[in-house]
Amino acid sequence: FRIHRGWTLITRSGTIGRMVHARPDMDGMACSEHVMRVVPDTNEIAPGYMYAFLRSKFGVPMVVSGTYGSIIQSIEPRHLADLPVPRFGEGFESRVHGLIEESAELFSDYQAGVVKATEEFFESVGLSDITAAQWHKSGPDVGFTQNFPRVESFRALNFNPRFKALCERIRQGPWKPLAEICVPGTLKRGARFKRVDAEPEHAYQLVGQKQLFWLRPEGRWIARWAVGDEVLVEPGTILMAAIGTLGETELYCRTEFIWGPATERAYSENIVQVVGDAAVMPRGCLYAFMRSETTFRMLRSISVGTKNQLHHKRLLAQLPVPYPDSLAQEQVQKTMTTAYDARHRGVALEEEAIALVEAAIEEAS
Numbered sequence: 001f002r003i004h005r006g007w008t009l010i011t012r013s014g015t016i017g018r019m020v021h022a023r024p025d026m027d028g029m030a031c032s033e034h035v036m037r038v039v040p041d042t043n044e045i046a047p048g049y050m051y052a053f054l055r056s057k058f059g060v061p062m063v064v065s066g067t068y069g070s071i072i073q074s075i076e077p078r079h080l081a082d083l084p085v086p087r088f089g090e091g092f093e094s095r096v097h098g099l100i101e102e103s104a105e106l107f108s109d110y111q112a113g114v115v116k117a118t119e120e121f122f123e124s125v126g127l128s129d130i131t132a133a134q135w136h137k138s139g140p141d142v143g144f145t146q147n148f149p150r151v152e153s154f155r156a157l158n159f160n161p162r163f164k165a166l167c168e169r170i171r172q173g174p175w176k177p178l179a180e181i182c183v184p185g186t187l188k189r190g191a192r193f194k195r196v197d198a199e200p201e202h203a204y205q206l207v208g209q210k211q212l213f214w215l216r217p218e219g220r221w222i223a224r225w226a227v228g229d230e231v232l233v234e235p236g237t238i239l240m241a242a243i244g245t246l247g248e249t250e251l252y253c254r255t256e257f258i259w260g261p262a263t264e265r266a267y268s269e270n271i272v273q274v275v276g277d278a279a280v281m282p283r284g285c286l287y288a289f290m291r292s293e294t295t296f297r298m299l300r301s302i303s304v305g306t307k308n309q310l311h312h313k314r315l316l317a318q319l320p321v322p323y324p325d326s327l328a329q330e331q332v333q334k335t336m337t338t339a340y341d342a343r344h345r346g347v348a349l350e351e352e353a354i355a356l357v358e359a360a361i362e363e364a365s
Helices: 047-054 059-064 089-124 131-136 163-171 261-264 283-291 292-300 313-318 325-363
Strands: 008-011 020-023 035-038 175-177 203-207 221-223 236-243 256-257 271-276 304-305 309-312 320-322
Touching: 020 047, 047 059, 047 089, 047 261, 047 313, 047 325, 089 283, 089 325, 131 292, 163 292, 163 320, 221 313, 236 283, 256 283, 261 325, 271 325, 283 320, 292 304, 309 313
Parallel strands: none
Antiparallel strands: 008 020, 008 035, 175 320, 203 221, 236 256, 236 271, 304 309
């Protein structure tokens, strides 16, 4: 199951043909058999060049052309074995490979940066983030009693001992309710609006809560005149998946930080917008907490609904957030924004490499 740096990984079951170039920090990680490994012979081809071709508008259609199956779509290694790979000389291919490798390094820097920012945030208030294993080992959510000084909810999940213990742990130090850290009136889901398809030059790319967490979100293009600017969000806005189920791998309650090019996209209604008040806490600093496992478990615990879950609005506003001193806040903010700058630079370099390959193929054809 182990994978290594420089391999091209391709989803081969269910959603077909999504690819990634294995980054330095992915070396030695495990990956399921539903992801196909394309292991380049470095004596024959530069790994970055091969990935750039496979990810191009010429490579992807050939990869998915061997798809078979009725309910669950699949591809097999034999479907790719005879796939023709264009060659353009060592100089050109080395240039493309260099761009992909630099991109991979930046993605690794981004991942390390966001993790470091969360660690800095918790350390600054004398706490540490929990792990999923610690949450599951902290006891069952049954056999407890609850008094109701205010009738906000009668759902047992909203008062479970594990959730209350996390909240109490935070309240032992400096803290503020989430609503007090946010711009008044902004802690809510996005607006509803008419979707009118249009060409990209006259449109915003609309991102839903699934695509929100992709490095390169994909979505339909909707006319700007039909929606105005209310579908856009400010730099540093934290977007949170607002609807879903409580499965461990579900996106519900996961968060993303909007920075750089991401501010140019439109976002759907099924996303909670957490807009921090920069005068109270820098937005990148707030995101360092919102992306943590601690916050994820707390957000899951304030759910309401039957099958599809939503957040209890009052409990969301009351969610306790640790409050570091101003110097610590600025340090966490710098770490987080530096990480996202690296991410967006990495995306730009990868797109540049793929564009070079596509242009070379078009010129040669």
